[in-house]
Amino acid sequence: MTNAVELRxxxxxxxxxxxxxxxxxxxxxxxxxxLLGENGAGKSTLMNVLYGLYEPDAGTxxxxxxxxxxxxxxxAIDAGIGMIHQHFMLVPPMSVAENVVLGHEPTKWGxxxxxxxxxxxxxxxxxxRYGFAADPDAMVEDISVGEQQRVEILKALYRGADxxxxxxxxxxxxxxxxxxxxxxxxxxxxxxxTLIFITHKLGxxxxxxxxxxxxxxxxxxxxxxxxxxxxxxxxxxxxxREVVLDVDAGPADPGDSVLSVDGLSVHGEHGGKHVTDTxxxxxxxxxxxxxxxxxxxxxxxxxxxxxxxxxDAGTVNLGDEEITRVSRSGHIDRGMAYVPEDRQERGLxxxxxxxxxxxxxxxxxxxxxGGRIDWNGARGHATDxxxxxxxxxxxxxxxxxxxxxxxxxxxxxxxxxERDPDVVVATHPTRGVDVGSTEFxxxxxxxxxxxxxxxxxxxxxxxxxxxxxxxxxxMHDGRFVDVVDPxxxxxxxxxxxxxxxxxxxxxxxxxxxxxxxxxxxxGSEHRSTGGER
Numbered sequence: 192m193t194n195a196v197e198l199r200x201x202x203x204x205x206x207x208x209x210x211x212x213x214x215x216x217x218x219x220x221x222x223x224x225x226l227l228g229e230n231g232a233g234k235s236t237l238m239n240v241l242y243g244l245y246e247p248d249a250g251t252x253x254x255x256x257x258x259x260x261x262x263x264x265x266x267a268i269d270a271g272i273g274m275i276h277q278h279f280m281l282v283p284p285m286s287v288a289e290n291v292v293l294g295h296e297p298t299k300w301g302x303x304x305x306x307x308x309x310x311x312x313x314x315x316x317x318x319x320r321y322g323f324a325a326d327p328d329a330m331v332e333d334i335s336v337g338e339q340q341r342v343e344i345l346k347a348l349y350r351g352a353d354x355x356x357x358x359x360x361x362x363x364x365x366x367x368x369x370x371x372x373x374x375x376x377x378x379x380x381x382x383x384x385t386l387i388f389i390t391h392k393l394g395x396x397x398x399x400x401x402x403x404x405x406x407x408x409x410x411x412x413x414x415x416x417x418x419x420x421x422x423x424x425x426x427x428x429x430x431x432r433e434v435v436l437d438v439d440a441g442p443a444d445p446g447d448s449v450l451s452v453d454g455l456s457v458h459g460e461h462g463g464k465h466v467t468d469t470x471x472x473x474x475x476x477x478x479x480x481x482x483x484x485x486x487x488x489x490x491x492x493x494x495x496x497x498x499x500x501x502x503d504a505g506t507v508n509l510g511d512e513e514i515t516r517v518s519r520s521g522h523i524d525r526g527m528a529y530v531p532e533d534r535q536e537r538g539l540x541x542x543x544x545x546x547x548x549x550x551x552x553x554x555x556x557x558x559x560x561g562g563r564i565d566w567n568g569a570r571g572h573a574t575d576x577x578x579x580x581x582x583x584x585x586x587x588x589x590x591x592x593x594x595x596x597x598x599x600x601x602x603x604x605x606x607x608x609e610r611d612p613d614v615v616v617a618t619h620p621t622r623g624v625d626v627g628s629t630e631f632x633x634x635x636x637x638x639x640x641x642x643x644x645x646x647x648x649x650x651x652x653x654x655x656x657x658x659x660x661x662x663x664x665x666m667h668d669g670r671f672v673d674v675v676d677p678x679x680x681x682x683x684x685x686x687x688x689x690x691x692x693x694x695x696x697x698x699x700x701x702x703x704x705x706x707x708x709x710x711x712x713x714g715s716e717h718r719s720t721g722g723e724r
Contacts, residue, residue: 195220195385201250210236212409223386225400229625230597231583233409234389238356242274243267273347274356283332288314291346321378337368358389373399391625393422430627438658445477449645455505457491465491467669471704478646480660488669497529498522523552526613530620538603541592549573580605596623618649667691674704
């Protein structure tokens with residue numbers, strides 16, 4: 192089989208950093224090739240060189256055996272390369288068809304107007320050809336994230352792409368949408384397209400790819416057949432050491448209630464109740480997990496708990512104090528740390544450097560804040576987070592937008608975990624983070640739990656939320672449909688609960704949202720995960 196892409200000895204330098212160091216890569220035509228590596232390993236940089244966004248300092252590019260030079264993405268697009276970025280490049284108020292043909296619109300009346308009918312027909316035909324479910328007339332702002340991603344793929348195909356680069360394409364998708372995306376991969380390769388799939392997720396690389404190339408610190412450390420390797424081997428190639436992939440939480444020793452929620456109801460952005468009469472407690476020294484498909488009220492619930500949204504009804508208490516209408520800064524002052532689900536919208540200021548981002552939430556309190564910020568202390572604080580959480584590049588003066596998504600997440604998690612909190616609310620804490628850093632963050636969450644901190648964990652990653660939680664609530668359509676023992680609940684039962692259905696048989700009773708027990712239909716006894724896990 193011939194190679195669709197060959198990169199030979201690519202080197203790309205930035206001030207103080209060698210992002211790609213003499214990297215070579217060969218991708219066979221009609222295959223899916225995963226580019227795997229830790230955050231900051233040089234994956235996106237290498238693909239940005241191929242796409243014409245960066246000019247390499249050394250090395251050559253070949254497409255179908257022909258040497259090529261790209262001065263811009265336009266050159267790469269004209270050569271048949273398309274790139275779907277981690278953050279989509281779509282115009283939300285425009286329709287699917289308008290986004291797909293944008294810049295390449297079919298015209299009528301001698302070029303005086305866009306032929307919208309022809310645009311809709313072209314997009315519909317393209318979607319049907321590749322088995323996509325896409326409504327050309329739907330507004331992009333009204334469709335799901337997974338559907339938006341398919342629009343990006345259609346946009347690249349409409350422009351004639353034979354090689355598609357997908358940068359961390361599963362980072363914001365639900366498990367169901369990931370499976371749908373991989374089905375799209377199969378349709379595309381069956382049509383002869385070549386895909387390069389940038390990821391740090393071991394299981395997804397093994398499931399979706401034919402071949403996997405691993406980068407570490409800007410160097411190609413090897414290419415393997417996806418069917419002939421293991422998660423453990425890939426993890427060691429990525430990190431350079433053996434990595435513990437499975438969480439071993441050990442038993443918890445919960446104490447008194449720290450965070451309690453009672454009868455909480457919250458409306459969504461566009462009306463409609465997203466959280467209905469929900470209550471639970473999180474005790475010191477335990478991790479209370481919430482699982483569910485994104486969009487079932489988790490975001491609104493967490494915003495109400497953390498002071499970002501005032502609920503319609505119900506109360507939130509921290510210890511003996513009601514904080515339902517206390518500001519976000521008041522929550523911080525009372526010992527609540529918060530890792531938001533959207534690091535760029537809620538967690539960091541992209542134009543601020545890491546020193547400035549490191550003091551957010553603490554700018555009014557000693558020892559760093561107060562009447563005047565101690566900037567020397569702030570830089571030292573940022574440096575400590577960078578070193579402890581392996582943030583790359585390790586520069587306190589680096590602006591947040593210059594970091595990869597995974598490194599942004601590591602800095603955000605570090606800032607919140609190091610507040611010396613009484614309660615941590617962590618939503619998708621390892622989203623976009625590589626395997627080595629995921630292991631570290633999991634260990635830190637367990638260290639916080641074992642030090643007596645109450646942890647509320649929300650995650651769409653079932654392996655993560657089951658492995659870390661001492662009690663696990665399942666949320667569907669704005670309600671807790673059950674609170675289960677993560678040690679004994681099966682994935683099949685979890686899947687049914689997440690879909691709003693009750694399993695027909697349960698072998699043991701469920702723990703309750705306040706940490707007690709309830710009997711199942713047979714009256715069998717059941718331990719509380721909060722106390723014995």
